[in-house]
Amino acid sequence: MRQTWVTPGGVHPPENKHQSLTQPIGTLPIPEKLVVPLGQHIGAPAIACVKLGDKVLKGQKIADPAGTVSAAIHAPTSGIISAIEARPIAHSSGMEALCIEITPDGKDQWIDLSGIADFEHTTPEALLSIITNAGIAGMGGAGFPTAVKLNPGFQRPIDTLIVNATECEPYITADDSLIRERAEEIIEGIRILSHILGNPSNILIGIEDNKPEAIKALEPHTLDTGINVVSFPTKYPSGGEKQLIYILTGQELPSGQIPADIGVVCVNIGTTYAIKRAVVEGEPLVSRVTTMTGEACEINRNYDVLIGTPVSHMLEHNKFNAEKCSRVIMGGPMMGFSLTSKDIPIVKTSNCILAPSVEEIPHNEPAQPCIRCGMCAEACPVSLLPQQLFWYSQAKDHERLQSHNLFDCIECGACSYVCPSNIPLVQHYRSSKSDIKKAEEENIKSAQARERFEFRQQRMEQAEKEREAKRAARREAALEAKKTASPNSAADIIAAAQARTAAKQMSPEQEQAKLQRAVSSAEMRVQKAQDKLDAAVASEESDEKLKILSAALSGAQQKLEKAKVRLAEQSN
């Protein structure tokens, strides 16, 4: 038995997982329309590469990744592109975003698929490019483009690969059922990951001990592979990335860093399955296992759902009773968000559609005053003081919120879950976080404006001073001239003018030195522009920013050329 570590806090909400595990993973008929959002992942939304009316095949790319941190999108079935427009998407704010609507032709005809049987003799770079082109993004919930995560760079050697099969949210069994039925392919996917990461010394599958069947299913396939299945006591939120890393390695992820900084890569187990399909079969990500559960649906089970399937389609096929339903949640009851519309489509990160009855998840009670009982602090998995954060959040005391580490809150909801006064604590924290971010942006903006203003003031003052000095000099010169030669002869004036011009002209040596200075400063500017561009590329800035920076670079280069030409002319 491998050692595991225990995180502080945590809660034990009723698991409610058995309901959706009575039947194997099923499939649904193809819906009348599929709505595929272009932004299903963290990072820039993909850019559509099809037109209205185009005929597409299943698995055909319909949107290209926009930059490094992005993911491609593929047609989930064959059909015709019937709309490219903003539709409500799976987002906690209920916002709309650009989607591609496909009207299926019912043939479900694949593109020609070609996979790699022998991944061990394929370079990691080639495999990463397959993963990028297959549009794979983390399927546990956050949707971070997987290829980016698997490419942490040589300065971050990876010694631990953690496969997250915790699935600690109540109700959700998508990963559980996937493991039970497709363990062999999952392990194959993990081996591909391990190969890409240069065979890290620890490969750990973290799984809660409430999934004995899944653990049993994994065991025969992990024999002699160096892959360890590590089970640990069930507690919410053990599946949080930070929590799982601590549970399995005893290491804390320092605040503000990513797992790769401490040599860890953490991937959801559903993602490993998608990677196997992409590499070995050549199938891009066009479907996922999603749990359909809750008492407001008569049928509770897992489905292999096409991306873009409207939630209404799932609900109808599971005999949804709107009267009984308290809300429809995408995700679990702890971190999922309520859907504002039934038309919202399933995306790559949708692990569960929960339609609970009013008895299961009652309507919210009004909040009572906080009595600082501290049950929230006992439940907090990252050792915050939620009750204090709540006070400061109400008071909008940004400084105190930050000294109480508001930004380390993972929004798991354990505090709200235990709060006897029914206070929607997490909602307060989310609101404060965005308030603080907004205030910071405004601070930066106003600082820049101030700087610009002050610089302008200074420049104007300087110019005024120079003008004043010139005027004074002229006055003095005029006085002087009056004194020395009262009746000004024309010849005198001409002579004086000639003398002034001669004084202004520089000797050839001076001229050359000046031009040389110009060349070297132009060189410096080119170097600076190059550095900035490099830094921006390294930190994966937006394309727009990169464009601006490269334009600046080429401008600087042109100026350098000009300066060089002038210097050459002068020395000839």
Add this chain to the structure above:
Amino acid sequence: MAFKQITSPHAHGAQSTAKVMKLVVWATIPGLIALTWHFGWGSLINVALASLTAVVSEALVLKIRNRPLGFYLGDYSAVVTAVLLGLALPPLCPWWVVVIGTVFSVVIAKQLFGGLGYNPFNPAMVGYVVLLISFPVQMTTWVTPLALLPEGVNHPDFIESLRLVFSSMAPVDGVTGATPLDSFKHTTGLTVEQIYQQNPLFSQAMLAGVGWEWVNLGFLAGGIIMLSNRLFTWHGPIAMLATLALMSLMFWDSGSSQSPGSVLMHLFSGASMMGAFFILTDPVSSTVSNRGRLIYGALIGFLVYIIRAWGNYPDAVAFAVLLANFCAPFIDNYTLPRTYGHTDRRKATERLED
């Protein structure tokens, strides 16, 4: 079709503030039984009278503040304050003492600060201290424990007790007497051993004083009930009791005539256990972090001992708790827990760099 938009988490645990408050009231029952058994009907009358007063005065203030009555009365917080105050008051004290104390607790110490959750001081202890300072005679007249009543004398029965309370008459002599802490404080020139031999309050006791030890054991039992239901953490009560024990051990002075008393006497006399488990655990007016609660509890234990040993009052839980209430926000500033991913604890007063 549109659905309601509700933020996560959607699931909610079974705990509620009303349940917490009710459990606190239930947990006082062992202590209340011990008080009633050993000191007669007085405490029960105190508790009932205080509860009634508390609910009425809370309702009045809520009405004036234009708040929904059912919602706020339903949190049972006024009842908890009243029960704790009723338990702390001397049995058979006049009715107006109970009423004034309760009104002060509920109206001045709680509602005027904004109601439940906003009071900086423990309301029951504010009421208690106001009474102790204003009506010292009534507040220091304690009933003699059952076991020490003279032959043929008994505690007044329920009807007689009610009559005494509402006529504001002092109970007959022989039925009243000093508490262990009181008599210990006012006996000079005797070693601890001599006091224990001469005073029946101690000589007939097992731990710390006839009757009182049972009352304290009752509140200890109630405390354990609340602890096992996770109403609060062990930090505050244990820190207070440990500090009290440590102080009494340090100044035990091998039981000379100068000794302020034994460890057992301090732990199981007066309001020690009630203070540890029912008073300093009031979450509103105490510190918030576990480390903060250790310091807060230790401070109360320390102050209780100092005042008991060298102050003017025989017992000191109320004063100690109120003084510690003053310090709670300060302690909170410097006792933040270490958050995941941080190497150090931070201070609440840290300034942002800019």
